[in-house]
Amino acid sequence: MTGAPINQAIVSVSNETKETNQQGLCIIENYTTQNDESIENRILVVEKDDDQCMSVDIYSYASVPDAYVWHVFNDRGLYKPKEEVHIKGYVRFLKVKDEAKLPTYAHGTIHYTIYDPRGQQLQESQVELNNYGAFDVKFTLPDNVNL
Structure with missing residues (x-):
């Protein structure tokens, strides 16, 4: 692992799917876990070619400091x-x-x-x-x- 960004990886959470940019980033808009206990809405999946990564129990937050x-x-x-x-x-x-x-x-x-x-x-x-x-x-x- 080099820490280099991964371009065009597919990021899925809830019912939204995005593709990462050249910096390896994407924005999932309007994602919230408030008042939603279903596990499907708390799993983040990232895929690129034959690689896949999954993160469970993700949460959104109202504000984050630097x-x-x-x-x-x-x-x-x-x-x-x-x-x-x-x-x-x-x-x-x-x-x-x-x-x-x-x-x-x-x-x-x-x-x-x-x-x-x-x-x-x-x-x-x-x-x-x-x-x-x-x-x-x-x-x-x-x-x-x-x-």
Whole structure:
């Protein structure tokens, strides 16, 4: 995953379907989950060629302040001591003015600290975001790490 935008992906939610633009974005207008408990209206599906992604329990909100939006993941759920951990993600900046505006790629440096499940610090460092607001962190777990 590079964090690069995906053009012409099909985005479906409720009874509305849109296609993403060159920035990988689209707007679903008039979407609301208020007073609607049906699961069909709370599933977002994105499709491109043979790939498909689904997000369940989405909700609409009346207003959102300016915010950084993150998506962070690793290559697997569990690691053993001395194994290399790979953490990737991307960051967008959502600027809201009058109406919700489309997110832009975040730029700059992220300072981060990684802790084990017991709160012991494993690593503190920084990583530079690429042109798409994506980052990649790699580190090796110590031999005596508490997992």
